[in-house]
Amino acid sequence: MxxxxxxxxxxxxxxxxxxxxxxxxxxxxxxxxxxxxxxxxxxxxxxxxxxxxxxxxxxxxxxxxxPAVTDLTKINEEHTALIEVNGILAPEADASAERIIAALRAAFENKHVKGIILAINSPGGSPVQAGMIYDEIKRLKEKYQKDKGRDLPVYAVAIDLCASGGYYVAAAADAIYVNPASLVGSIGVRLSSFGFQKAMEELGIERRLLTAGTNKGILDPFSPLPEPQRAFLQRVLERLHQQFIAAVKAGRGERLKGGDELFSGLFWSGDQAVELGLADGLGSASQVAREQIGAEKIVEYSKKRDLLDALTRRFGAMMTLGFIEALGLGGEGLARY
The missing domain is CATH 4.10.280 (MYOD Basic-Helix-Loop-Helix Domain, subunit B)
Structure with a gap:
C-alpha cells in the first residue's frame, strides 16, 4: 500500500x-x-x-x-576611634591580638583621634592574646605621652560580656564603662579535659600510647591522670592566675573594692561591677565619646576580615579541628582566661 x-x-x-x-x-x-x-x-x-x-x-x-572604602588617613576632623573586641580571643579570630593591635596602632598614629574606645563583647580566650593586647595598649600610651607630650585616653565599654580575657584587655584602659546588665569579671583560669579510662576498661578497649618523656602524655583523655601531674597542672594555672590578678591590679589600682573574691572567677552585673570597682560607671560607646572624650563623631578602626578570607579560614579551621579530634588531640586541654 x-x-x-x-x-x-x-x-x-x-x-x-x-x-x-x-x-x-x-x-x-x-x-x-x-x-x-x-x-x-x-x-x-x-x-x-x-x-x-x-x-x-x-x-x-x-x-x-x-576592602573597606574608608581611608582612615584622610579623615581630617577630630573623632573618636572605635575598636571592637568581639568574640573569643584567639589567633585566627576576629578578636585576635594581631587585628586588635593593628587597629590600636592606626588609631594612635592618627593625629585627629581624640580618644579610643574598646567596645568589648568577649567571654575571654587565650591568655597570650589577652596579654599581648594589654601590653600593647600600655606601650602605645607610654609612647604617645613621650612623643606628643600629652595623653591619649583609652576607654573600655562593655557590651553584653566583658569577662575573663575580655576583662584582662579592659583592665589596660583608663576607665571602664558598662551597661547595668553587662556581665563583668570572671577573673580566673580554666583548663578542662575528659577522662574515658573507666569507660574503655568496661568496653575492653586497650589504650596504646607511646611517648618519649615521662609526662608527654599528660591530659591524654584515655589515660589516668596521676596526682603528681594534677598538682603540676594546678601550679601552672595558679601562675597564670597570678599574672591575671597582677594585670588587673596594675590597671585598676585603688579603685578595686571587692577583696579577694574579685579574683575567684565570679562575675557580676554591670551595676555591681561599678560598686566593686571593676568598672567606673554606666555608659555606652556614644556616651563615652560625647561626654568623656569630647568627640561625638565615631570612626570604626576595627580590622575585619573580608568574606572570602573568613570563609577560607573557617573551612580550614573546621578541617583542622576535625583532624585533631580524629586523633584524640582536642583543644580542651588548653588553659583559657
Missing amino acids: KLDWKPVKTKDTPLPDPSHPEWERALINRLVLEYLADQRRRQRWSLILKLGVLLYLIGLLIVASL
Missing part, C-alpha cells in the same frame, strides 16, 4: 487523515516529539536560572571581599 503521508519527524509534519491505518502511530510520534521538545525547553531555562544564581552569588562574594 502506498503511503500518502510522511513519517512524523517534527511537530510541524502534518498528521495523516484519522481514517488512515497509520494515524495512531503518527499521533503517538507527534506526542513524543512535543514532550521531548518541552523537556529541552525546561532544561534550557533551568540551566539559565542556575547560571544566573551562580553569577549573582559570585558577584556578592566579590563585592563583600572588597
Whole structure:
C-alpha cells in the first residue's frame, strides 16, 4: 500500500487523515516529539536560572571581599576611634591580638583621634592574646605621652560580656564603662579535659600510647591522670592566675573594692561591677565619646576580615579541628582566661 503521508519527524509534519491505518502511530510520534521538545525547553531555562544564581552569588562574594572604602588617613576632623573586641580571643579570630593591635596602632598614629574606645563583647580566650593586647595598649600610651607630650585616653565599654580575657584587655584602659546588665569579671583560669579510662576498661578497649618523656602524655583523655601531674597542672594555672590578678591590679589600682573574691572567677552585673570597682560607671560607646572624650563623631578602626578570607579560614579551621579530634588531640586541654 502506498503511503500518502510522511513519517512524523517534527511537530510541524502534518498528521495523516484519522481514517488512515497509520494515524495512531503518527499521533503517538507527534506526542513524543512535543514532550521531548518541552523537556529541552525546561532544561534550557533551568540551566539559565542556575547560571544566573551562580553569577549573582559570585558577584556578592566579590563585592563583600572588597576592602573597606574608608581611608582612615584622610579623615581630617577630630573623632573618636572605635575598636571592637568581639568574640573569643584567639589567633585566627576576629578578636585576635594581631587585628586588635593593628587597629590600636592606626588609631594612635592618627593625629585627629581624640580618644579610643574598646567596645568589648568577649567571654575571654587565650591568655597570650589577652596579654599581648594589654601590653600593647600600655606601650602605645607610654609612647604617645613621650612623643606628643600629652595623653591619649583609652576607654573600655562593655557590651553584653566583658569577662575573663575580655576583662584582662579592659583592665589596660583608663576607665571602664558598662551597661547595668553587662556581665563583668570572671577573673580566673580554666583548663578542662575528659577522662574515658573507666569507660574503655568496661568496653575492653586497650589504650596504646607511646611517648618519649615521662609526662608527654599528660591530659591524654584515655589515660589516668596521676596526682603528681594534677598538682603540676594546678601550679601552672595558679601562675597564670597570678599574672591575671597582677594585670588587673596594675590597671585598676585603688579603685578595686571587692577583696579577694574579685579574683575567684565570679562575675557580676554591670551595676555591681561599678560598686566593686571593676568598672567606673554606666555608659555606652556614644556616651563615652560625647561626654568623656569630647568627640561625638565615631570612626570604626576595627580590622575585619573580608568574606572570602573568613570563609577560607573557617573551612580550614573546621578541617583542622576535625583532624585533631580524629586523633584524640582536642583543644580542651588548653588553659583559657
